[in-house]
Amino acid sequence: MLVAHPECGKVGAMSGPDFGAPAPGSQPPSATSAPQGAEPSAGSLPAYPAAAPSDPRTAQQALALRDLTKTFGDKVAVDHVNLDVPAGSFFGLVGPNGAGKTTTLSMVSGLLVPTAGRIFVDGVDVWADPAAAKARMGVLPEGLRLFERLSGAELLSYLGRLRGLPADVVNQRATSLLDVLDLSDAGDKLVADYSTGMRKKITLAAALLHSPPLLLLDEPLEAVDPVSARTIRTVLTQYRQAGGTVIFSSHVMALVEELCTHVAVMAAGRIVAAGELATVRGSAASLDDAFFHLVGGQERHTEGLSWLQSR
Amino acid sequence: MAAVPLTESAAAGQVRPAPLSLFAGLKWHLLVSRWRAANGASRAGMIVLLVVVALVLAAAVLGLCLLRRIPDVAPLAISGVFATLLVAWVLGPMIAFGVDETVDPQRFALLPLRTSNLQRGLLVSSLVGYLPIANAVVLVGAAIGMSSNWAVLPLALLCSALQLMTCVVFSRAASTAMASLMSSRRGRDLGMLIGFAVLALYLVLNVVLNSGSGLAGGAAKVAQVLSWTPPGSLASLPYLVTTGQWARVVVAAVIAVAFLAVGWWWWRRALVTSLTRGTSETEGSAPSRGLLNADAVGGSLSGTTRLVAGRVLTLMWRDPMRRMPWLLSLLMAIVWPLLVFRFSGAVYGCALGALLFGTQAGGMYAWEGSGLWLHMVAFGDRTRARAEVLGNLLVVTLPAVLLLMLSVGVVAAIRDDWANVPGALGLCLGLLFGAAGAAAVASAYLPYAMPQSRKSMFVSSVPGQKGRTARATIGTMLGGVVLALPTVVLVILAIAVSPVFGWAALAVAVVSAPIVLVLSSRIAAAKYLNSAPEILQLVSAGDRV
Numbered sequence: 001m002l003v004a005h006p007e008c009g010k011v012g013a014m015s016g017p018d019f020g021a022p023a024p025g026s027q028p029p030s031a032t033s034a035p036q037g038a039e040p041s042a043g044s045l046p047a048y049p050a051a052a053p054s055d056p057r058t059a060q061q062a063l064a065l066r067d068l069t070k071t072f073g074d075k076v077a078v079d080h081v082n083l084d085v086p087a088g089s090f091f092g093l094v095g096p097n098g099a100g101k102t103t104t105l106s107m108v109s110g111l112l113v114p115t116a117g118r119i120f121v122d123g124v125d126v127w128a129d130p131a132a133a134k135a136r137m138g139v140l141p142e143g144l145r146l147f148e149r150l151s152g153a154e155l156l157s158y159l160g161r162l163r164g165l166p167a168d169v170v171n172q173r174a175t176s177l178l179d180v181l182d183l184s185d186a187g188d189k190l191v192a193d194y195s196t197g198m199r200k201k202i203t204l205a206a207a208l209l210h211s212p213p214l215l216l217l218d219e220p221l222e223a224v225d226p227v228s229a230r231t232i233r234t235v236l237t238q239y240r241q242a243g244g245t246v247i248f249s250s251h252v253m254a255l256v257e258e259l260c261t262h263v264a265v266m267a268a269g270r271i272v273a274a275g276e277l278a279t280v281r282g283s284a285a286s287l288d289d290a291f292f293h294l295v296g297g298q299e300r301h302t303e304g305l306s307w308l309q310s311r
Numbered sequence: 312m313a314a315v316p317l318t319e320s321a322a323a324g325q326v327r328p329a330p331l332s333l334f335a336g337l338k339w340h341l342l343v344s345r346w347r348a349a350n351g352a353s354r355a356g357m358i359v360l361l362v363v364v365a366l367v368l369a370a371a372v373l374g375l376c377l378l379r380r381i382p383d384v385a386p387l388a389i390s391g392v393f394a395t396l397l398v399a400w401v402l403g404p405m406i407a408f409g410v411d412e413t414v415d416p417q418r419f420a421l422l423p424l425r426t427s428n429l430q431r432g433l434l435v436s437s438l439v440g441y442l443p444i445a446n447a448v449v450l451v452g453a454a455i456g457m458s459s460n461w462a463v464l465p466l467a468l469l470c471s472a473l474q475l476m477t478c479v480v481f482s483r484a485a486s487t488a489m490a491s492l493m494s495s496r497r498g499r500d501l502g503m504l505i506g507f508a509v510l511a512l513y514l515v516l517n518v519v520l521n522s523g524s525g526l527a528g529g530a531a532k533v534a535q536v537l538s539w540t541p542p543g544s545l546a547s548l549p550y551l552v553t554t555g556q557w558a559r560v561v562v563a564a565v566i567a568v569a570f571l572a573v574g575w576w577w578w579r580r581a582l583v584t585s586l587t588r589g590t591s592e593t594e595g596s597a598p599s600r601g602l603l604n605a606d607a608v609g610g611s612l613s614g615t616t617r618l619v620a621g622r623v624l625t626l627m628w629r630d631p632m633r634r635m636p637w638l639l640s641l642l643m644a645i646v647w648p649l650l651v652f653r654f655s656g657a658v659y660g661c662a663l664g665a666l667l668f669g670t671q672a673g674g675m676y677a678w679e680g681s682g683l684w685l686h687m688v689a690f691g692d693r694t695r696a697r698a699e700v701l702g703n704l705l706v707v708t709l710p711a712v713l714l715l716m717l718s719v720g721v722v723a724a725i726r727d728d729w730a731n732v733p734g735a736l737g738l739c740l741g742l743l744f745g746a747a748g749a750a751a752v753a754s755a756y757l758p759y760a761m762p763q764s765r766k767s768m769f770v771s772s773v774p775g776q777k778g779r780t781a782r783a784t785i786g787t788m789l790g791g792v793v794l795a796l797p798t799v800v801l802v803i804l805a806i807a808v809s810p811v812f813g814w815a816a817l818a819v820a821v822v823s824a825p826i827v828l829v830l831s832s833r834i835a836a837a838k839y840l841n842s843a844p845e846i847l848q849l850v851s852a853g854d855r856v
Binding site: 110112113130133137148153158161166167206 | 608
């Protein structure tokens with residue numbers, strides 16, 4: 001069951017032991033920045049033990065994680081992670097396979113219950129006031145199905161109206177999203193018959209539909225063709241320029257280096273470095289090199305493969 | 312390992328034909344590994360099943376052997392058996408595609424094999440397995456039944472062997488030709504439709520054959536026609552030889568052999584096509600016509616209910632796995648009472664259909680597999696959660712009420728059973744809403760995964776969750792009966808004491824229906840809000856099956 005961590009309010013102490021670099025945006029919360037809609041809404045989770053559903057001290061951050069932990073049996077998948085994602089940043093979450101990126105993003109998006117710790121989106125605790133927190137997020141998870149037998153247009157129409165948007169607003173937004181993401185021709189096709197790139201694009205459209213301040217994207221460009229990837233990047237860049245915050249996980253360092261303003265490196269469930277891109281990269285030639293050393297990678301010897309030849 | 316000779320021959324730069332024993336060995340390994348992977352309980356289950364199958368086979372063989380005492384009937388009866396076997400072999404892979412890994416020639420596409428080599432190898436591997444062995448046993452029985460004179464037994468055995476070959480060749484040819492179709496969503500939908508059609512045909516035939524006159528005459532006529540077909544030719548050859556009808560012997564032999572040759576050729580062509588042309592997964596989506604209730608907006612209870620109901624109804628119509636149970640329930644509501652009850656009170660038989668209709672509300676969080684996340688990220692409030700359950704329940708119960716009124720009316724008209732109609736309607740409504748309410752609660756408290764590949768209409772659970780699925784199903788049925796107890800008691804009184812109680816049963820059912828809807832949606836929604844991540848974890852297992 002969920003346990004609220006007693007240390008959850010310590011926003012000022014940003015550069016904890018988990019941080020290789022000081023996290024950005026660690027200025028103390030100002031009283032003037034009124035967290036929009038941080039008041040609790042009806043329907044909070046009854047199982048959550050008497051936690052305050054919001055924390056104004058984290059309201060300046062698009063996302064704040066406090067001692068977030070997830071264990072599966074004996075295995076610790078996410079280990080007391082503290083992280084602040086400044087509003088308006090393009091935040092890359094990188095790490096080797098099994099580092100805990102997807103687990104972290106799943107807990108943030110409300111798909112996986114944390115073992116301990118708290119998550120604040122815009123100052124609202126995701127697990128204490130899920131209704132308010134979910135309205136502030138758009139999510140693109142990795143490897144999950146959609147309502148396969150709806151068409152792309154139907155899916156957007158349904159999800160938009162489910163979130164309470166009027167039908168004409170939803171239709172107008174869906175049309176422009178399908179148009180920008182080059183899905184207009186496929187709008188009437190069932191999602192079951194979409195390619196990987198098309199699925200990512202329609203999920204992104206669903207995530208953007210209600211114009212949330214925060215986008216959580218798990219491997220948004222994995223297995224996507226270059227044309228679709230370019231479209232997705234353009235849309236994300238524009239979204240950020242309009243004031244949105246993007247958090248995305250990826251294996252592709254070049255992409256992170258090109259797109260991101262901030263980056264956090266995860267390894268074995270912990271944040272080993274976090275901060276502005278240049279800070280994390282430090283003196284390394286590229287983010288790739290920095291990443292390799294941060295996660296403790298070792299060059300493999302390949303002499304044993306000398307037999308590998310075509311003749 | 313079994314694949315070594317193949318890679319060695321490839322490394323040597325030449326294609327030596329792979330020995331047929333390799334294919335037989337491959338299939339044998341698959342069978343044995345299934346046994347090895349099973350734990351104690353399922354091994355015991357497999358043994359019990361094998362014993363039961365052996366007993367059934369022994370009975371079948373005995374029956375076929377006895378046919379040799381009546382040489383006039385034997386060819387006709389065995390023609391029917393042979394034709395049925397052939398149809399079963401051809402339709403089997405379409406109804407349950409993917410049971411046998413060696414059915415899919417695409418798995419061999421990357422190996423350096425010539426088509427003729429592959430075809431012979433696949434034939435051999437097709438003959439290894441429980442099903443071919445069971446068939447061979449039955450066919451030996453048929454051979455004995457065909458030989459009224461022991462001298463023709465060798466010929467009869469040859470005919471049986473050819474019959475098995477014909478079955479295997481046509482089954483493989485059809486499934487290979489269908490392979491690309493079956494790997495697409497629309498093809499699998501078609502397969503489910505065929506599976507249902509066979510089931511429906513069986514039920515309807517049952518009613519027709521049970522309804523009285525002319526059964527023997529009709530069956531004889533059908534068998535007469537069948538004896539000119541390829542399986543019929545094989546079945547009647549020994550009889551024709553015994554009676555010295557040599558002209559017909561030649562015709563029958565030509566028909567049988569030519570048919571087998573055509574099958575072999577068709578299979579070869581299908582193999583070449585499937586190995587040289589890739590399948591297209593993204594083809595063939597019919598344009599959608601839009602959601603129902605396209606103006607409903609979420610937020611309020613009624614708005615979200617209408618919105619969710621529109622989606623569920625649309626998906627139900629588009630998804631064969633959801634459409635088929637409806638048709639099945641309707642058959643159970645109309646055909647079953649007519650089949651079983653031949654007296655006054657037949658209308659009460661519709662209650663079984665009502666119970667089945669109600670169970671359609673089960674597993675409401677599992678139908679879309681991990682697609683549940685779309686709801687989880689979109690809302691977390693009590694109102695929408697309740698509305699979601701309510702929308703699902705209304706989509707199941709409202710059409711079911713109309714269909715049950717129809718079926719009670721039809722059965723009452725055919726059996727002239729109008730006096731029992733109020734009680735029967737009450738019982739049906741009580742069980743329908745009881746089962747639907749129990750199903751909704753079970754959806755949240757005992758969620759289980761549903762296979763998302765929609766490969767077979769007969770697969771309803773995923774490995775590792777069979778017990779959970781069974782508990783949820785049985786719980787739903789029992790819960791439905793318990794919730795319907797007031798009406799059940801009144802219906803018993805109506806039958807035993809006075810028909811007036813039938814009206815009371817109807818009144819009680821009508822009053823309790825909305826109460827059940829409201830309470831069950833509240834209970835299910837509360838549980839969903841508390842444990843949506845756990846439910847997602849469980850139902851996501853369906854994605855891989």
